[in-house]
Amino acid sequence: GNSVTQMEGPVTLSEEAFLTINCTYTATGYPSLFWYVQYPGEGLQLLLKATKADDKGSNKGFEATYRKETTSFHLEKGSVQVSDSAVYFCALYAATGGYQKVTFGTGTKLQVIP
């Protein structure tokens, strides 16, 4: 079946540091890939997505590139802010047996300190 593996947290960075959160996946066919962000006590929000190989998703300074050859979708940001502190989930979407399901990673908590 489909699966998503992302790096364990928590990740603690100083403000303005470079961020990478690794994500790899296993899937049949050609899934779409997503990053969602969850702030404390809230639901998840879509951060960015990519629907085919070599696509780059970007939003709010975050970027991720769909790498089919390495089955990866790593999240990056050049300069993090305290307001980026949250839990980040990598996810893939694929139709399975006629039903459309999303598979989520376990989440990576990011803490940015001033």
Add this chain to the structure above:
Amino acid sequence: DGGITQSPKYLFRKEGQNVTLSCEQNLNHDAMYWYRQDPGQGLRLIYYSQIVNDFQKGDIAEGYSVSREKKESFPLTVTSAQKNPTAFYLCASTLAGAGGTQYFGPGTRLLVL
């Protein structure tokens, strides 16, 4: 504004009691989902529904039940058979053919008295 609402924000369950979590969306989305989130863990799928009057079990359906009588509503009942119901419950929806982007509600935190 279009979106997904969940109520209540906090819910307390007594031993042996069934409780129902509400999820409503006015996005005209076809598919709706219920997830359970435990501290420090990812999301686990409980049930999902692609169309009205049809739903499928997810990975952890035991002790839960759902209905989908209207397109905009997908309530989740946590039954007394669910022995460890304390968790954060998230409802989500997607529009068919829109590439799988899920829109989430704010969540309901269920606690056991």
